[in-house]
Amino acid sequence: MEISVRLTETPKRKPADESTLGFGKHFTDHMFIMEYESGKGWLNPRIEPYHRLALDPASSVLHYAQEIFEGLKAYRRQDESIVMFRPQDNCKRLNASAERMCMPQVDVEFNVEAMRRLVEIEKDWVPRLDGTSLYLRPTMIANDEALGVHAASNYIYYIICSPSGAYYPTGLAPIKIKVEDRYVRAVRGGTGFAKTGGNYASSIRAGADASAEGFAQVLWLDGQEMKYVQEVGAMNMMFLLDDALVTAPLDGSILPGITRDSILTLAREEGLDVQERRLAVDELMEAAANGRLKEAFGTGTAAVVSPVGQLSYRGEMLTVGDGGIGALTQRFYDELTGIQRGRLPDAHGWITPVCRG
Numbered sequence: 001m002e003i004s005v006r007l008t009e010t011p012k013r014k015p016a017d018e019s020t021l022g023f024g025k026h027f028t029d030h031m032f033i034m035e036y037e038s039g040k041g042w043l044n045p046r047i048e049p050y051h052r053l054a055l056d057p058a059s060s061v062l063h064y065a066q067e068i069f070e071g072l073k074a075y076r077r078q079d080e081s082i083v084m085f086r087p088q089d090n091c092k093r094l095n096a097s098a099e100r101m102c103m104p105q106v107d108v109e110f111n112v113e114a115m116r117r118l119v120e121i122e123k124d125w126v127p128r129l130d131g132t133s134l135y136l137r138p139t140m141i142a143n144d145e146a147l148g149v150h151a152a153s154n155y156i157y158y159i160i161c162s163p164s165g166a167y168y169p170t171g172l173a174p175i176k177i178k179v180e181d182r183y184v185r186a187v188r189g190g191t192g193f194a195k196t197g198g199n200y201a202s203s204i205r206a207g208a209d210a211s212a213e214g215f216a217q218v219l220w221l222d223g224q225e226m227k228y229v230q231e232v233g234a235m236n237m238m239f240l241l242d243d244a245l246v247t248a249p250l251d252g253s254i255l256p257g258i259t260r261d262s263i264l265t266l267a268r269e270e271g272l273d274v275q276e277r278r279l280a281v282d283e284l285m286e287a288a289a290n291g292r293l294k295e296a297f298g299t300g301t302a303a304v305v306s307p308v309g310q311l312s313y314r315g316e317m318l319t320v321g322d323g324g325i326g327a328l329t330q331r332f333y334d335e336l337t338g339i340q341r342g343r344l345p346d347a348h349g350w351i352t353p354v355c356r357g
Contacts, residue, residue, distance in 0.1 A: 001045050001110065003032075003117055008049035014163075018129040021165035023302060028125040028134075028161040032118045035143075036104050038153035045110075047118055050160065056145040060152045066142035067197045068097040071301045072258075073133040074119045074161075076126045077342040080357020082119060084136075085340050086350045087112045089258050094138060096256075097194035102151040103140055111138070112352065118159055120355045127163050130341075135164040135302070167234075167303040172325055172333065174309025175216035177232060179281055180206045181314060185230070185253075187223035192253035199255075203233045215312065217298070221281060223253065228278040235298030235306060236260040239284065240328055242292050244273040259299040263332050265348065281313060288318040295326030305333045 008029045015026055027050055034045040061067050072090045076082050091112055095105040115136060119126070126134040138159045142152035183206045186192025191199060203218070210218045217232040230248045231237055236257040238247045245267050250256050267274050287293040288311055296308035309323045320326075338344035339351070 001034075001042065003114060004044075004046040005117075005121070006046065006048045007121070010049075014125060018127045018132050018163075018165065021127065021132060021163055023164045023167045024135065024137075024162050026163055028122040028163070030118065030121055031161075032114045032159040034157055036155040036157065042104070042106065042157070045114065047114075047121060053156065053158075055143065058145050058147055059142075060144040060146070060148075061141040063147060064142070064149055065196075065198050065201075066101055066103060066152055067140065068094065068101055068103060069137060069139040069195055069197070070094045070097075071195075072115075072136050072138075073164075073301060073340070074126055074136065074354060075133050075340050076128050077357075079342070081342075082123055082126050082134075082354040082357075083340070083342070084115065084119065084352045084354055086258050086262070087115055087352050089261075090138070093195065093256065093258070094140070097196060098140065100191060100194040101196055103142065104155060106140075106157060115159060116352065116354050118161065122161050123355055125161065125163050127165075129165075131337075132163065132165050133340075135162045136160075137162065164302075167300075167306070172305075172307060172330075174307040174320075174323060174325060176214065176310040176312065176317075177217045177219050177308055178210045178213065178215040179229070179285075179311065179313035180210070180218040180220055181226060182206070184223035184226065185220040188252045190223075190253065193250070193256060195255060200233070207233050216306075219311070222278075227280050227282075229281050229284055230254050232298050235300035235303060237296065237298055237308075238263065239279065239287075239293060240295035240326065241279075241287050242294070244275050245328075246275045246277065246279050249276045249278065257299055257301075259301055259304060259336070262336055262350065263299050263305070266332060266335055285311065285313050285316065285318060288320060294321050295329050296320045297326070297329040297332075304336060305329055 070090045091108040140157045143154045144152040220230045222228040298306040307325045307329045
């Protein structure tokens with residue numbers, strides 16, 4: 001499909017201070033958008049000025065939450081060239097989410113090209129400061145203008161961009177997380193592996209309660225036994241137990257994180273003992289108490305890695321390691337951001353060039 005382009009005649013003022021960008025607060029001049037009609041497929045792909053969507057009050061996304069999204073980043077390198085990190089994998093995961101939510105898929109190579117074209121047009125919005133990036137948010141919503149619980153016949157797919165700084169205001173400072181023992185996020189057979197809004201909506205209550213108690217995130221337990229640790233609200237979790245890097249398995253109830261996969265790939269190449277297995281919360285807390293839990297960190301596109309300094313479960317607060325950033329956590333952050341920024345070679349084909357400087 002040909003992607004048409006219409007540029008804005010009223011460009012926005014770009015943020016002057018890149019150190020105060022925050023996450024997801026500013027949006028660029030343009031967006032990619034196209035529509036789907038049953039029997040016709042995807043229609044009218046285009047890049048046009050950023051604008052609000054007009055939805056009928058009966059639009060099915062508003063009533064039945066048939067919606068999916070993705071998140072990935074573009075980076076400006078020292079030579080002023082701009083690249084994207086693993087966009088093909090984000091597009092494949094979007095399609096996996098679409099299949100689970102009974103939504104149409106988007107051709108992977110076409111989707112990558114739509115992203116590349118959009119970022120190229122918005123190249124002046126890609127920040128330069130270390131730790132910053134241009135965040136891309138592809139989104140698909142159902143848009144039947146009628147009520148009824150069934151797969152829609154009409155959809156909107158769009159991509160917006162946001163120049164962003166650190167996900168957490170404290171940057172790489174270790175965070176406190178609370179193990180959630182009341183609510184559950186997902187169960188096997190559900191939608192936990194899909195990147196769909198309902199998963200995040202169901203996490204807000206627990207997150208708000210934890211925030212009021214001074215925690216940055218909640219660590220979810222499995223939905224069946226409430227015994228095994230899974231992931232936190234916006235990240236997969238990894239734990240350095242003795243000399244083994246332990247993370248929850250992809251059993252259908254957690255998101256198959258692309259940063260997670262990147263770090264596990266690097267860890268295996270470095271000869272680390274990587275264990276994708278169920279980890280009981282009692283085993284985790286005991287390991288923290290006796291010093292066997294050396295490091296804990298979250299992984300995700302927005303934060304890259306986020307070290308955990310303290311864990312709380314049923315009122316008991318334990319410190320992870322010495323409470324600071326672990327050496328392994330720091331090394332993975334440096335390696336992954338080094339590949340993204342061009343300071344280290346890309347041996348895995350993870351980088352997709354957008355444009356030269």
